[in-house]
Amino acid sequence: MPQFFSNKRLILLLVGVIVLVALIFFSLRDRDHANLPEQIVKDVVGFGQQLFSKPAHYITDLIDDVDSLLNTYEENQRLRERLVEYAAVQAELSDVRKENERLKDIVGKEDDLRGFEPIHASVLARNPDQWEEKIVIDRGETHGIEKNMAVMTSQGLIGKVILTTPFTSTVQLLATQDPAYRVSALVVGKTEAFGLIEGYDTERRELILRRIDASFEIKEGQKVISSGLGGIFPKGLLIGEITEVTTDDFGLTKQAHIKPAADFAMLEHVIVAKRKSTEVDGSDAGNTDEAKDKTADGGKDGDGS
Amino acid sequence: MTRLLIPFVAVVLFYLEPVFGLFSPVEIGGVYYYLIPRFLIMFLIFVGVYYNRQRALMYAIIFGLLYDLFHIDIIGLYAFLYPAVCLLAIWAVRHIHQHIIVVTLITLLLVAVLETALYGFFTMIGFIGMPFGEFAATRLVPTMIANSVFLVLLGWVFKSLANRRSIQKREGML
Numbered sequence: 001m002p003q004f005f006s007n008k009r010l011i012l013l014l015v016g017v018i019v020l021v022a023l024i025f026f027s028l029r030d031r032d033h034a035n036l037p038e039q040i041v042k043d044v045v046g047f048g049q050q051l052f053s054k055p056a057h058y059i060t061d062l063i064d065d066v067d068s069l070l071n072t073y074e075e076n077q078r079l080r081e082r083l084v085e086y087a088a089v090q091a092e093l094s095d096v097r098k099e100n101e102r103l104k105d106i107v108g109k110e111d112d113l114r115g116f117e118p119i120h121a122s123v124l125a126r127n128p129d130q131w132e133e134k135i136v137i138d139r140g141e142t143h144g145i146e147k148n149m150a151v152m153t154s155q156g157l158i159g160k161v162i163l164t165t166p167f168t169s170t171v172q173l174l175a176t177q178d179p180a181y182r183v184s185a186l187v188v189g190k191t192e193a194f195g196l197i198e199g200y201d202t203e204r205r206e207l208i209l210r211r212i213d214a215s216f217e218i219k220e221g222q223k224v225i226s227s228g229l230g231g232i233f234p235k236g237l238l239i240g241e242i243t244e245v246t247t248d249d250f251g252l253t254k255q256a257h258i259k260p261a262a263d264f265a266m267l268e269h270v271i272v273a274k275r276k277s278t279e280v281d282g283s284d285a286g287n288t289d290e291a292k293d294k295t296a297d298g299g300k301d302g303d304g305s
Numbered sequence: 306m307t308r309l310l311i312p313f314v315a316v317v318l319f320y321l322e323p324v325f326g327l328f329s330p331v332e333i334g335g336v337y338y339y340l341i342p343r344f345l346i347m348f349l350i351f352v353g354v355y356y357n358r359q360r361a362l363m364y365a366i367i368f369g370l371l372y373d374l375f376h377i378d379i380i381g382l383y384a385f386l387y388p389a390v391c392l393l394a395i396w397a398v399r400h401i402h403q404h405i406i407v408v409t410l411i412t413l414l415l416v417a418v419l420e421t422a423l424y425g426f427f428t429m430i431g432f433i434g435m436p437f438g439e440f441a442a443t444r445l446v447p448t449m450i451a452n453s454v455f456l457v458l459l460g461w462v463f464k465s466l467a468n469r470r471s472i473q474k475r476e477g478m479l
Contacts (some may be wrong), residue, residue, distance in 0.1 A: 016385075023381035027373075028430065041374040049375075052320040056327065125323030127376045130330070130339050131427045136375070163378065170378070177433060202435065205337070265330060 039165040043140075046168040049124045050138060057122065057268050113228035113235035115276035116150075119143060123267050124168065133159075133173035135267055140167040148232045150273040156238040156261030157183070157226060158270065169272075174207055174239075175200045175264050185209055185239055186227035187218050187256075194227055197239065201257065206243060212254040218245055224258050234275045311352060311470060315364055318344040319371065331447075338447040343416045346387055347456055348463055350394040350412045354403065355467035357474075358395050365391045386422060390415050409460050413453050420445055 068075075104112075121139040139145050141164050149161045151171045160183070163170040172181065177200055187193040187209075193216035195209045209224060222242045228235030240258040248255045322342045330337040345368055353361030369387035373380045397411050424440050427433045 020381040020385040023384075024379055027378065027380040038374055038380075041371065045371055045375045048316075049320055049323065052324050053327075056324045060327075123327070125376070126326045128322040128326035129341055129376070129423060130326065131423060132377070132432060134376070134378075203439075265332070266327065268327075 042136075042165045043167045046124055046136060046138065046165075049136070053122070053124050060266075060268065112276075116234035116273040117276060119145060119272040119274055121145075121270050121272055123270060126267065132178075133175045133264065134162075135159075135171050135173065135270075136168055137171060137270060137272070138168060139272065140165050140169050142166050144274060145169050145272055146274075149275075150226065150233040150237055151270050152237055152273060153262045153267065153270055155263065156240065157233075158260075158262045158264060158267065160233070161272065171270070173264055174260060175202075175205070177202075182230075183233065183239070184227045184230040185224050186235075187212070187216070187242065188223045188225060189218065191216060193218050194229070195254075195256070197224075197258070204257065205260075207240060207258040207260055209242075209256045209258050210248060210253070212256065214247070214252065214254055216254070218242060218254065218256060220244065224256075228275075232275065234273050237273065308470075310466060311356070311360070312364070314466065315345060315348060315352075315368060318348050319368055323376070337443065339444045340451040341420065341444065341448045342455075343419065343448070343452050344455060346390055346419065347412050347416065347452065347460075349387065349391055350415065351408065351460070351463035352467050353391050353395045354398045354408055355464055356471045361391050361395070362388050382423075382426065386419055390419050393418070405460060405464055408464075409453075409456055412456060412460075413449060416452050417445060417449055420448055 119139055121137040121143075124136045124138050126136075127134040137151075145161060145164055147161055147164055150157060151159050151161060157174065159171045159173040159176075161169050162172045172178070174183070174197065179198070181198075183197040185195055185197050187195065193212050195212035197207050198210045199208045200206075201208060212218060220242050224239045224242060226233045226235060226237040226239060238261045240260040242256045243259050244257040246255055246257075247253070322344055325340075325342040325344075329340045331340060332338075346365070349361050349365050349368075352364065365387035366384055369384035370380070372383040372387075377383065394411055394415050397415075398408055401407055401411070424433075424435075424437075424444075428435070
């Protein structure tokens with residue numbers, strides 16, 4: 001049998017393997033910042049990727065258009081019914097908004113956790129091997145995107161920015177099993193119940209909301225929104241709806257399964273939410289920033305912003 | 306001009322993978338199936354078998370690195386797996402046969418090996434906790450089917466491309 005490798009080749013191969021394994025461990029440890037060569041590669045590859053994903057988006061948009069054209073009649077019927085309601089709701093909304101402004105004036109509150117500035121972006125690529133749910137979008141630092149910003153579609157929250165380069169950024173979707181990935185959330189009801197979105201049930205394709213205080217009453221069908229208490233996400237982004245309430249492994253707190261409002265399957269256009277109210281960083285000497293870097297949005301004790 | 310054709314096709318396939326990735330997962334009867342495009346590695350195996358081993362390995366390392374940097378953020382994973390799979394394929398073909406059907410089958414088998422190796426790696430570092438049975442049913446088998454369709458459609462194009470280039474090169478040397 002002929003020799004598979006000559007001796008020289010074998011040594012070269014071994015050295016190569018060792019270097020690569022070292023690289024793997026290096027990049028696993030230091031996952032949350034991109035160094036300069038990485039940034040350059042990402043920007044250059046991202047630019048090339050645009051040439052391919054833009055036409056692809058154009059085609060899928062076209063198919064969607066045809067699809068919605070076919071449903072126009074039905075949709076029109078339905079929307080006409082809603083239109084009557086809409087006028088009433090609109091009137092009420094403007095009334096409530098005015099009242100809200102007046103009340104805020106009285107209290108002297110200027111900032112609001114809900115305020116955010118939307119940055120529109122297109123999806124360049126979805127991690128094709130789909131082990132980690134990540135997408136790359138075509139907006140980066142030069143467009144004002146920073147790490148940990150919330151990313152959503154018109155339907156609801158889908159994830160957050162984990163890595164930025166000058167012209168692209170990487171978004172990790174909510175559907176991840178990464179234990180360090182948390183989003184502070186809020187169950188809307190008579191009393192607001194707080195919890196943390198942690199983990200994803202791949203079988204049911206539902207998010208898991210953990211650490212809800214056992215004294216809070218929560219039921220199936222209640223809506224879950226982002227709470228804004230983590231310090232980076234704005235308040236009020238829709239996450240999903242509760243489908244099941246259980247107690248956690250130790251029986252101390254409640255946990256709930258949440259059906260996500262947004263569809264993670266076919267993402268094309270996303271909105272990055274740049275929060276208007278800045279994080280308060282007073283006497284703790286930069287700890288907020290540090291905490292922000294470490295635990296992203298989900299700091300358990302929030303930073304009081 | 307054919308000199309640049311092989312790297313050009315490789316670049317196109319590299320960019321097409323994420324575009325196809327946008328359509329996955331596919332839902333059929335409440336179960337989600339993941340189709341993972343592996344066009345580039347299949348092309349590189351063909352280049353390695355029918356044209357030039359060194360070239361194929363070089364492309365495998367370069368594109369593996371790009372893949373790591375752009376998509377995975379773990380440098381060295383694909384940069385190791387791509388050339389390793391390429392080498393295995395070339396070695397296997399040398400010992401069996403160069404016929405296109407044999408090469409196609411070996412390529413598909415190695416795509417499965419690549420997929421399983423990735424599953425093993427991500428399980429090891431704790432990114433995923435998926436039992437092997439589920440992995441095989443929702444990822445491995447659909448991926449194999451999708452990629453075999455691609456390869457059956459385009460395998461002969463890859464072969465003729467690599468062949469034409471190697472004939473050209475031989476003529477150039479004479």
